[in-house]
Amino acid sequence: MNEVSAIIIDDEDLARMVIREHLAAYPHIRIVAECCNGFDAVKQIAKHEPDLLFLDIQMPKLNGFEILELITHRCEIIFVTAYDQFALKAFDVHAVDYLLKPFSKKRFDEAMAHALAIISSGKPESVEKLRESLRNDGPLTRILIRVGEKVHVLPVDSVSSVEAQDDYVEIHAEGKKYLKQQRLSELESLLDPQRFIRVHRSIIVNIDCIARIELYAKDSRLAVLRDGRKLPISRTGYEKLKGRL
Numbered sequence: 001m002n003e004v005s006a007i008i009i010d011d012e013d014l015a016r017m018v019i020r021e022h023l024a025a026y027p028h029i030r031i032v033a034e035c036c037n038g039f040d041a042v043k044q045i046a047k048h049e050p051d052l053l054f055l056d057i058q059m060p061k062l063n064g065f066e067i068l069e070l071i072t073h074r075c076e077i078i079f080v081t082a083y084d085q086f087a088l089k090a091f092d093v094h095a096v097d098y099l100l101k102p103f104s105k106k107r108f109d110e111a112m113a114h115a116l117a118i119i120s121s122g123k124p125e126s127v128e129k130l131r132e133s134l135r136n137d138g139p140l141t142r143i144l145i146r147v148g149e150k151v152h153v154l155p156v157d158s159v160s161s162v163e164a165q166d167d168y169v170e171i172h173a174e175g176k177k178y179l180k181q182q183r184l185s186e187l188e189s190l191l192d193p194q195r196f197i198r199v200h201r202s203i204i205v206n207i208d209c210i211a212r213i214e215l216y217a218k219d220s221r222l223a224v225l226r227d228g229r230k231l232p233i234s235r236t237g238y239e240k241l242k243g244r245l
Helices: 013-023 038-048 064-070 084-092 105-121 126-134 184-190 235-242
Strands: 004-009 029-035 052-055 076-081 097-100 142-147 150-155 159-165 168-173 176-180 196-200 203-206 210-217 220-225 230-233
Touching: 004 013, 004 038, 013 029, 013 105, 029 038, 038 064, 038 150, 052 064, 064 076, 064 142, 076 105, 097 105, 142 176, 159 184, 184 196, 184 203, 196 230, 196 235, 203 230, 210 230, 210 235, 230 235
Parallel strands: 004 029, 004 052, 052 076, 076 097
Antiparallel strands: 142 150, 159 168, 159 203, 168 176, 196 203, 210 220, 220 230
């Protein structure tokens, strides 16, 4: 078959070495990069656009699932990890396989056979399936924002409001603004509905950051945030807030 490009992502040197040794039996597989942390992985995936990822899950800074959230390139994924509790989620995102360390050469070859069959079919789908899975994985605890080669990791607790800006959302956190390419409705579905209320068709507010509600005009109100910003509240948004404040 044609040459297949691959990236190995694991924070353990020994784990990367084992995968390299097993791949030596596949002369048409070209390792284009090796990464020991999530930030470097996001950069290298964007640079090389590989066909296949060997991806650890628990790593410093960004875990394997967060790496996938930040990339747009379509590729196949073989998770390689020492922890079996992530297996269900791995298959929820349609990973090709889930190799539990330590694994045998036979088990590795089985995963490779599956991966190469999918790649040769020309129908990779793992990254797209991840988007769907994230919506059903419980409220977010942090928001990842990629700006060029830099990744910002924002704890959800630090977010005071989110505003729609065309195809982006503008996220306000700790006195700073961040743009993320995402629809407001999609981000809303990932946030804790007990804390983040859509007070206007284009605005979500963290109710912990509201200092008070002011009457602006007849049937019009403003949310005054603790940082001094004032945001409009729709009639529907006010009804949602009344029972929470």
